Amino acid sequence: CVLKASQKRRPLSRLLEQLLRNLEKRDPHQFFAWPVNDNFAPGYSTIIKKPMDFSTMKQKIDDNEYKSLNCFISDFKLMCNNAMKYNKPGTVYHKAARRLLHAGLKQLTPQKLRPLGDILT
Numbered sequence: 001c002v003l004k005a006s007q008k009r010r011p012l013s014r015l016l017e018q019l020l021r022n023l024e025k026r027d028p029h030q031f032f033a034w035p036v037n038d039n040f041a042p043g044y045s046t047i048i049k050k051p052m053d054f055s056t057m058k059q060k061i062d063d064n065e066y067k068s069l070n071c072f073i074s075d076f077k078l079m080c081n082n083a084m085k086y087n088k089p090g091t092v093y094h095k096a097a098r099r100l101l102h103a104g105l106k107q108l109t110p111q112k113l114r115p116l117g118d119i120l121t
């Protein structure tokens with residue numbers, strides 16, 4: 001039988017795509033969907049040395065750049081921490097980043113991931 005394109009992907013890639021979709025649902029305003037633009041965030045590229053966003057994470061999945069779940073989780077944390085570094089507490093972006101990080105890490109706990117089986121070992 002012929003595998004669908006999605007079924008041909010590596011098991012880790014399919015898992016990370018699923019996790020990414022679930023994390024993106026926690027960003028309803030799409031503040032984290034694309035790279036932050038210096039025109040809207042003055043000085044962003046001088047303050048934030050390693051920018052990260054969901055579209056970049058998706059591209060890294062497609063390019064098989066993530067060798068483990070932990071590398072994927074590190075980029076998710078980097079993205080949220082960048083927003084909490086650049087934006088002052090109390091701003092809509094700082095609050096959105098805190099909520100996203102908290103909700104995202106709850107989805108990425110071993111208890112939640114264990115049912116996915118030995119794909120993570």
Ligand SMILES: COc1ccc(OC)c(-c2cc(C(C)=O)n3cccnc23)c1
Binds near residue numbers: 031040082083087
């Ligand atoms: C107001 O609509 C948008 C749309 C897209 C954004 O980033 C992709 C942002 C955005 C996202 C951020 C972050 C995540 O720091 N940000 C900081 C300062 C000014 N704008 C932003 C806002």
